[in-house]
Amino acid sequence: MRFLSSLLWAALLFKQVLGEYGMAHFSEWGNTKGKDYCIFFNSQWARLPQDLSKAARLQTYDLTTSVLCSPSDVPEGGFPNSIPMVMRGNCTFYEKVRLAQMNGAKGLLIVSKDRLTPPSGNKSQYEEIGIPVALLSYKDMLDISKTFGEKRQVAMYAPNEPVVDYNMVLIFLMAVGTVAVGGYWAGSRDIKKRYMKHKRDDGAEKQDEEIVDVTPIMICVFVVMCCSMLVLLYYFYDQLVYMTIATFCLASAVGLYSCLWPFVRRIPFGKCRIPENNLPYCHKRPQVRMLILSAFCIGVSVTWGVFRNEDQWAWILQDALGIAFCLYMLKTIRLPTFKACTLLLVVLFVYDVFFVFITPLLTESGESIMVEVAAGPSDSSTHEKLPMVLKVPRLNSSPLVLCDRPFSLLGFGDILVPGLLVAYCHRFDILMQTSRIYFLACTVGYGIGLLITFVALALMQMGQPALLYLVPCTLLTSLAVALWRKELPLFWTGSGFVPPPIVMEQINCTQTPGPSTDEPQSNPEPPDSETTNQSEEEPPPPAQVEVPHLTDASTS
Template structure:
């Protein structure tokens, strides 16, 4: 009891609790913003993929991550004084693009329109310049954490997973990568230092710069840090789960309402919705962070966060999906349904000219086709689900 009495206050003390809240909030908002939860958003995503503006994560990408990340980390460790400036430039440019692309949607949700393109660009540039100017000051962490949140949101919008298998394999690869470079590399270096920790904290730097690719929260003993990769990599899976929840709700056979703008909305109140995979993963991620901090307290050493985040995020989702007999559906993805939606999209384009002839008849025709499409897609999803359950 005395040990727990001493330990528990440290578990929720500054800066660990603020850092945990920051990571969970960024993960929740970024995955919510990045997820394509409607038929229209999925159509836009297919167009983005066709135009090369988005990357579909595959198992090859998942395995290749380990190789590329290892080479990048070794390079940062060996030539940190040079590559730190490359990381500053990359982070600044990525943050600028992220804010510029996010501002129109943020302003729209606030009821302020989408803003003017030039003003959005100017604001984005000034914010990044403010960070760059203050990057070595005591308040730099505020700018860096805000820019990091926007950057993660954009990355999750660009890196999309078509199924649960690819991001899970990516997390397993990152799990091995994190453990190796934190726990194994001290036995391979002459100084006995962890390559991961040295590269992330800038311990090998002799110039007055810091690596910007992490969240920072100040504390009396220094700073608490969490790498952006510890949010992005689980975020790819969590984004897919948000999309999966939307599809399962959309095609659950409930009553549909045709909206004025031609969308289909399932008429279900929030209390009648089932427990989602997205929320399960978010809570598991939060638990994983707490376990990471507990390990840091007991060992008094830096810990590979993915060692704890991966099992805490993936296992609860897999258990819930297995209980619902939906694991095969999530694991294999929505390939057949996406193909059917693509065919429906091409069919709708054929009616576009007909709809222009009469606004009233066109609206009626669109509403009728949307309702018919919903029924057909529900049937297809039910068929795919029943086939995967039987496997």
């Protein structure tokens, strides 16, 4: 707890001392309507007003051909009552702003081709300077030159941003709903499968019932692959992002088909099969409705792939495909014991914390590898984003949306990893006939963990490893229920007190025919007296009773 408190105070201090986001409102001279651009400033040089109406509108002086590091860079007459725009480089921020202030400037905009960093200085320099200084991106500078003429004015201000955005409500409902539906579906489907092993209509349903039991070795291999892929994406993002997009399109189409097929097969139309053929994937003569559903799912996935960068509506398709993918994975992957659940969640807990909180200390830019990859590196030439997240656009009206990331994100791993534990709890509930108390408790624990994640995000104003809060809430909740019900040994190993299947040897009640009278017997061997006595005196062996395992037992 002390560690988390230290991180919280460090994050708040970092934000307060080093830099803040603000807005630069450009417009034509004499015109109040214009366009906002993001700036990064340090309030210790000079503070900015919070309201645009209270900000002074001053003429800009385009000096982007210079870095303003020596008096020779200052034009004749200086910058009286104006805000010069200069390039970054060759000298300190203090030297630039000091030259600007000495020559009559009322502020300074430094254009940066690199990442926006806070214009820092020391305490004596802060006391000497009385004009605001801020960084503006080179891309925005080009747009300003293209949009506005030479006579343009700028007003710099720093509006307050709402602490919580309403899009968090949508992400919360989607995440908790996916975990609850996926866990319930996986548990119910797993138990139903045990009763209907002998009923299989066609090859498609056989494939639909395939389940992968996760072993400790598989967990270790999976975590190593996750670490390797994350590091590769960090260093080779532009080369691997398209491969990830293609993989998502394929996997989400399969997941969407798997989620819609239970509903489509209830439709009484399209049951006829296609004629015999040698086409790939069609030689088993699938039903017409299966082909129509496959075409629909592929069409939705391809549509997203083509229009994935349309921020106004493409996020809806991405979230729908992502939810379908998560549901498919939750009903396909099965953790057989609570021991396996604990191992998976604890290992990924460490993985998430390391790549969010520790990697900033190891990277040159000081940025988290996890956050950089999830949101897309700012210096990426492709400007593509990884699709393995639920994303909802900001719903508040603050102009600072231009500065901060315009979407709130939640990774699929933050849904799938706790969701596998929720699915295990539901299977255990059915096995133990406990009225789904484990399932409900674990689902509520997931919701509480997600709320804590949102609170930490609002307080720290930085990307959070959601598993840092989700893993303790779900694991400890499930463990508490097992201790309360005194079922921890059974919950840990996946065994339960359920009437086991009775396996008995078949008893032949018909009379054994005697030897044939047509052919004489030749010296028959006398029966073994020990065997005869045992069969006459001892009762038949008892029924074979086995304590069922969660992944093997069936309910009666």
